[in-house]
Amino acid sequence: MPLGMAKSEADKLVLQQQQWISRTLMRMQQQAPVVEEALPANIELLAIGEKIQVVYVENRKEALIWKQEVLQLSICSDEVAVPELLRYWLKIYAKEYLPDLLKKTAADMRIDYRAVSVRLQKSRWGSCSMRGNISLNAKLLLLPPEVVRYVLVHELAHLKHMNHSAAFWHYVEKFEPDYREKRSELRRLSMGLPVWVHG
Numbered sequence: 001m002p003l004g005m006a007k008s009e010a011d012k013l014v015l016q017q018q019q020w021i022s023r024t025l026m027r028m029q030q031q032a033p034v035v036e037e038a039l040p041a042n043i044e045l046l047a048i049g050e051k052i053q054v055v056y057v058e059n060r061k062e063a064l065i066w067k068q069e070v071l072q073l074s075i076c077s078d079e080v081a082v083p084e085l086l087r088y089w090l091k092i093y094a095k096e097y098l099p100d101l102l103k104k105t106a107a108d109m110r111i112d113y114r115a116v117s118v119r120l121q122k123s124r125w126g127s128c129s130m131r132g133n134i135s136l137n138a139k140l141l142l143l144p145p146e147v148v149r150y151v152l153v154h155e156l157a158h159l160k161h162m163n164h165s166a167a168f169w170h171y172v173e174k175f176e177p178d179y180r181e182k183r184s185e186l187r188r189l190s191m192g193l194p195v196w197v198h199g
């Protein structure tokens with residue numbers, strides 16, 4: 001409202017322009033790019049070469065239905081809750097794959113770990129405790145297999161060297177000769193993850 005305008009005048013104007021206002025509001029909502037990005041049509045799981053279709057449905061009892069045989073997620077929810085539902089699903093799905101990938105990589109390296117857990121950390125791709133527990137980020141499913149392997153080798157290498165010393169990197173290099181490129185690729189890809197994964 002411009003300074004010095006009486007409220008009654010403003011009310012009159014709003015009434016007069018009511019149609020234009022609601023039309024414009026509707027158009028703005030349709031065009032809003034943030035809403036579109038928060039509601040992805042597909043989820044690419046590069047790590048396992050799968051593309052998941054996401055369909056948005058109305059009036060269902062369950063907020064999320066996962067059909068693995070057709071790789072399809074049906075979501076019935078308001079836009080605000082969708083990213084949270086997608087993250088919840090990603091974590092469950094990652095638990096099916098990441099522990100196996102770790103097991104295979106550990107066998108390649110002939111190294112033993114104690115246990116593995118899959119979480120949705122904000123900033124770390126993985127971690128390794130002194131006791132030999134490895135924690136992996138569910139978001140790894142979104143990265144290409146060679147980058148995922150680098151992360152797994154990195155965490156497993158911490159079982160030998162609990163630091164980032166020259167000896168640690170030398171050990172990593174034995175299994176990942178291109179670890180430098182993979183590491184910068186990981187940094188680059190971290191910036192371009194879909195909006196919904198950031199909780």
Ligand SMILES: [Zn+2]
Nearest residue numbers: 154158163164
């Ligand atoms: Zn490390």
